[in-house]
Amino acid sequence: NAGVMQNPRHLVRRRGQEARLRCSPMKGHSHVYWYRQLPEEGLKFMVYLQKENIIDESGMPKERFSAEFPKEGPSILRIQQVVRGDSAAYFCASSFGLAGGTGELFFGEGSRLTVL
């Protein structure tokens, strides 16, 4: 049973380009979470999604960032017109049901975005 799969593992973009990060949750998991980690810092919550629904996007910047989790296919975190401050590791996690209610978050290995 494969774990949470994220790709790409490393992504380099120039300022103004778009970045798309993908996350396939663990088999049977219907809840996906995106977190951002700046160098030497903690995990900052960005967004929580279920299939076709955004449940909580209180941690998402108001502009340039969007996320989706379609009925079929992976969850995608999209960053438009990237700036240097977007450089970070973006982690996806999935859970079977409600985090806390049914247990742990399973994390992917992360996607490391570098903006030149």
Add this chain to the structure above:
Amino acid sequence: GENVEQHPSTLSVQEGDSAVIKCTYSDSASNYFPWYKQELGKGPQLIIDIRSNVGEKKDQRIAVTLNKTAKHFSLHITETQPEDSAVYFCAASRDTGGFKTIFGAGTRLFVKA
């Protein structure tokens, strides 16, 4: 908003000594408190968790304690080994519908051989 404070940010111990990491949370409705270990270049992995109906939980060399009244919880690692060196995150969540997990800033633990 919800917040989790974690201390210390860095901790260095000799192999065989104990390590203690402390966290406080602000959301009094939080009732699930997991701890994650993150090794270099990897994603965080759950090592132990505790729910609010329990005050202490132990799993081999690691233990967690929870004081709901004071809203703080701690991780204790005994007989530390070099492979315990990593970044440790505490977190808080609720087991009600659609709630996110909030993480502390992390503690970088160094175990010196």
